[in-house]
Amino acid sequence: MKSLIKRTLVIVAHVMVLPAVAACLALRAAGGKDTAITGWSQAFSLIPGTPGVLLRQAFFSWTLARCGRDACVSFGTLFSHSSAEVGNSTYIGNYCSIGDVQIDDDVLIASHVSIMNGCRQHGIGRLDVPVREQQGACEPITIGCDSWIGERATVAASVGRHCVIGAGALVLSPIPDYAVAVGVPARVIKDRRHLTDPISDSRLDPPTQLALSPGESSTAG
């Protein structure tokens, strides 16, 4: 019964977002590729509670490159590129900023996390041209499955699978699979395959710590 209600709500949400999807796709076709997703993701980010989670999942499943089944995008979170991907059962907390990023399945992203395409969006080599006009580079960024990005982390390089990025970390270079990395800049302090400390083990136990239901404001926020 519960899953029938849920399926019905998902279908209702998909129907409700269709006018916005049509407007977004029309703007994109008219040449405003990322302008369209930026504006519409700002509008959808303001819808509170479970309706917001359902409507955002429905809207982004049509307008991002991928927004997987049971993905939860929380209040205040913004996307700037329609090429971004969000995997199945991935949770993104409140007030995150997501660039052109491929986020795999079962990823947990706490609140106030920024994921950006490297740190060289603008060149800084010339003084006769404003920084905003100097060409830079956008690095492709991926976040591997089952990784957990802590509160207020800033991620500017790819994160492997099954990683943990500590709260407040600044990720400037790629993080290998299974790594626990913390600090500014982030450095690897542990390998999840070799954890023996009971506190770490219990903290990383998915059923107790990582299961956040869609719409829940999260311990992260």
Ligand SMILES: CC(C)(COP(=O)(O)OP(=O)(O)OC[C@H]1O[C@@H](n2cnc3c(N)ncnc32)[C@H](O)[C@@H]1OP(=O)(O)O)[C@@H](O)C(=O)NCCC(=O)NCCS
């Ligand atoms: C990364 C994390 C999981 C590490 O937990 P842990 O494996 O139990 O780590 P420990 O407590 O054993 O700490 C190991 C070392 O890393 C340091 N450390 C841990 N977390 C840190 C962080 N976020 N930033 C900087 N240093 C950190 C500790 O001070 C310790 O340093 P020391 O060896 O010099 O004393 C945890 O600290 C963390 O940041 N979790 C994210 C929490 C969060 O954002 N929750 C939001 C809700 S989802």
